[in-house]
Amino acid sequence: MEKIGVLITHQPLPYLEQELTRRGCRLFRLWEAPETSRLEFCRENSAAIRAIVGNSNFGADAATIDALPKVEIIASFSVGLDKVDLVKCKERGIRVTNTPDVLTDDVADLAIGLAISVMRRIPSADKYVRSGAWKKGDYTLTTRFSGKTVGILGLGRIGIAIAKRAEAFDCPISYYSRTEKPYPNYTYYSTPVDLASNCDVLVVACALTEETHHIVNRAVIDALGPKGVLINIGRGPHVDESELVAALVEGRLGGAGLDVFENEPHVPDELFGLDNVVLVPHVGSATIETRTAMADLVLGNLEAHFLNKPLLTPVV
Amino acid sequence: MAMPSLELDSRYEEKPKLLLLQPINGPFKTALSQKFELVKADESPLPLPTFLSTHCLQIKALFILAPTVTVDSSLLDQLPSLGLVAAISAGVDHIHLDACRKRGVVVTNAGETFTPDVADFAVGLLVDVLRKVTMADRFVKNGLWMGKGDLPLGSRVSGKRVGIVGLGSIGSHVAKRLMAFGCPISYFSRAPKPNFPSYRYFSSVLDLACENDVLVLSCALTAETHNIINRDVMVALGKDGIIINVGRGALIDEPELVRCLKEGVIGGAGLDVFVNEPDVPKELFQMENVVLSDHRAVTTPESFKGVSELVIANLDAFFSGKPLLSPVSS
Structure with a gap:
């Protein structure tokens, strides 16, 4: 990849930056340009830029793509591509790749970890002990996770990995998806409200599309109810966040474990004081192991493209 | 009548x-x-x-x-x-x-x-320590996500080698749960358990620690298991290793645990039990690589x-x- 210009939209893993440099790429660091002049930055360097490396928050919209007529490939350091204008890419014949599968285990691990953390109040226990307030005979009543019904919105790779883990806790599994899937042990519901009415823990694990935007709305939250727990390891816009905040503040929902938010890194500060809410900053795939594997996929896709070999994980 | x-x-x-x-x-x-x-x-x-x-x-x-x-x-x-x-x-x-x-x-x-709750709690602490859940929650709730702070990457749970000290009811339920996370399981107990042929048996805790990334303590506290986790065991577990204790505080040499955490001899710990509850060594309060809880594994x-x-x-x-x-x- 000698001399190939690569636009990086975000501050990448040091390993990815090192490996691109080692392969002779010329790096254009979009995140270092002032926010107001990023399109200009693209136009100025458009003669050299043939590839874009994006991530789940910083992809490539139509204007960015238009500013870069020589771009041939967008290799995203993410599974979700909702920040990449795929229609535009198809029109232009730009190839798009993502990093599927490598983060499935991490996201599923975190989903179960969040559910236990919320129900057993682990972060609030930690805060309590560290405050020095623990006295003999004190205890907080918490909620058992084992055996609770886990409802999954979207039974894709991540949803299935979550189901497999939850089964080891003797949790009955139910799910919603557009069509029923061949998992006879899992109960299918044809609407999110029906799923939420019939589960204790609702996990959002579907892709973000127009149909799944605000798939968790007030009706779903009310169906989950004051003992129900919502886990979102999907995307922030899957959940109507203002309805979620209102339900948690009013005690209409039992608890929530959230890895994603509608306007990251903004998090509604009404949630900061709630012990039944566990908040983590979009770290579903934030492990050394997974980030390295994702970087290797980005590098592999770029290399394959410029050597005219089949892409490893093409989407477009 | x-x-x-x-x-x-x-x-x-x-x-x-x-x-x-x-x-x-x-x-x-x-x-x-x-x-x-x-x-x-x-x-x-x-x-x-x-x-x-x-x-x-x-x-x-x-x-x-x-x-x-x-x-x-x-x-x-x-x-x-x-x-x-x-x-x-x-x-x-x-x-x-x-x-x-x-x-x-x-x-x-x-x-x-108590078995399901204690086993759940052990897994919860394990995921929490490796994935820095409590630390991340503190980070977000303190408003540090707005670009001011930096949260280090966590470590993957799936595939970590887990050694269980005491494969009784609780230990075997921890093992069953972690198998679903793709974690290879081994254990230490007085004698091998023929009911669990897929778990590898170690006759010494030191050997168990050498061969694993995580130790979960779920045995009874007896004269033999008192301070079973000493400095040698922690050195054998190594700098990325973590210890989860849902058994009893005195299973671990607590002052040595504090030293090992401070010196980076081990990577972290999730502790629900302590030697002199409710007293907890204050040095732990300042550490980011530990998750502490108030002996609440059974409170459901x-x-x-x-x-x-x-x-x-x-x-x-x-x-x-x-x-x-x-x-x-x-």
């Missing part, structure tokens, strides 16, 4: 006496007092030895609510008619089993009623209900001469 004899009999039958040394209240007290005459040492103005010699020479059953009371030879000597000590905990390190056995006193514990309504029913069933069985449901073997 038909007499409702059974009903009358049970109504007027004298309730068996049950000795309590600690205050008790709530629905469990109500449930116990429906079946038993509660002899409450804690409510008497008399000193305990006087109370026991005055009121308890005929007492056959003792209920121990919390492990803050030690049942030793001197207590047992004051209760010559005692046949049963019914404990509410899973661990019975506060009850001297040898002393009980010598006097023909049987001991019952929580059996398996399901566990409380299950153990209450089990205690009553054990007492019923004892007083009617039937086999006990959860006797502890010494």
Whole structure:
């Protein structure tokens, strides 16, 4: 990849930056340009830029793509591509790749970890002990996770990995998806409200599309109810966040474990004081192991493209 | 004339006496007092030895609510008619089993009623420490996500090699859960467990620590397991290794644990139990690589209900001469 210009939209893993440099790429660091002049930055360097490396928050919209007529490939350091204008890419014949599968285990691990953390109040226990307030005979009543019904919105790779883990806790599994899937042990519901009415823990694990935007709305939250727990390891816009905040503040929902938010890194500060809410900053795939594997996929896709070999994980 | 004899009999039958040394209240007290005459040492103005010699020479059953009371030879000597000590905990390190056995006193514990909750909690702590959940929650709730702070990457849970110290009911449930995360399981116990052929057995804790990324402590505290996790074991576990303790605080040499965490000899720890609860070594409060909790692994309504029913069933069985449901073997 000698001399190939690569636009990086975000501050990448040091390993990815090192490996691109080692392969002779010329790096254009979009995140270092002032926010107001990023399109200009693209136009100025458009003669050299043939590839874009994006991530789940910083992809490539139509204007960015238009500013870069020589771009041939967008290799995203993410599974979700909702920040990449795929229609535009198809029109232009730009190839798009993502990093599927490598983060499935991490996201599923975190989903179960969040559910236990919320129900057993682990972060609030930690805060309590560290405050020095623990006295003999004190205890907080918490909620058992084992055996609770886990409802999954979207039974894709991540949803299935979550189901497999939850089964080891003797949790009955139910799910919603557009069509029923061949998992006879899992109960299918044809609407999110029906799923939420019939589960204790609702996990959002579907892709973000127009149909799944605000798939968790007030009706779903009310169906989950004051003992129900919502886990979102999907995307922030899957959940109507203002309805979620209102339900948690009013005690209409039992608890929530959230890895994603509608306007990251903004998090509604009404949630900061709630012990039944566990908040983590979009770290579903934030492990050394997974980030390295994702970087290797980005590098592999770029290399394959410029050597005219089949892409490893093409989407477009 | 038909007499409702059974009903009358049970109504007027004298309730068996049950000795309590600690205050008790709530629905469990109500449930116990429906079946038993509660002899409450804690409510008497008399000193305990006087109370026991005055009121308890005929007492056959003792209920121990919390492990803050030690049942030793001197207590047992004051209760010559005692046949049963019914404990509410899973661990019975506060009850001297040898002393009980010598006097023909049987001991019952929580059996398996706490198993799912403790196993869940161990997995929760494990995911939390590796994925920095509590640390991340603190980070977000302190408003640090807006570009001001930086959260280090976590470590993958799936595939981590997990060594379980004590493959009893709780240990085997931890193993079952972690198998679903793709974690290879090995264990240390006094003898190999033929029921679990897919788990690798180690006859020494040191070897177990050498071959694993995570140690989960779920064994009973006995003379042999006291400080079973010493500095050598932690050195063998290594700088990325983590320890999860849902057993008893004294399974670990606590001052050494604090030193090893401080010096980076091990990578982190998730601790629900401590040597001198509720006192926790203050050095831990400043550490980012530990998750601390207040011995809450069993605090769910399901566990409380299950153990209450089990205690009553054990007492019923004892007083009617039937086999006990959860006797502890010494």
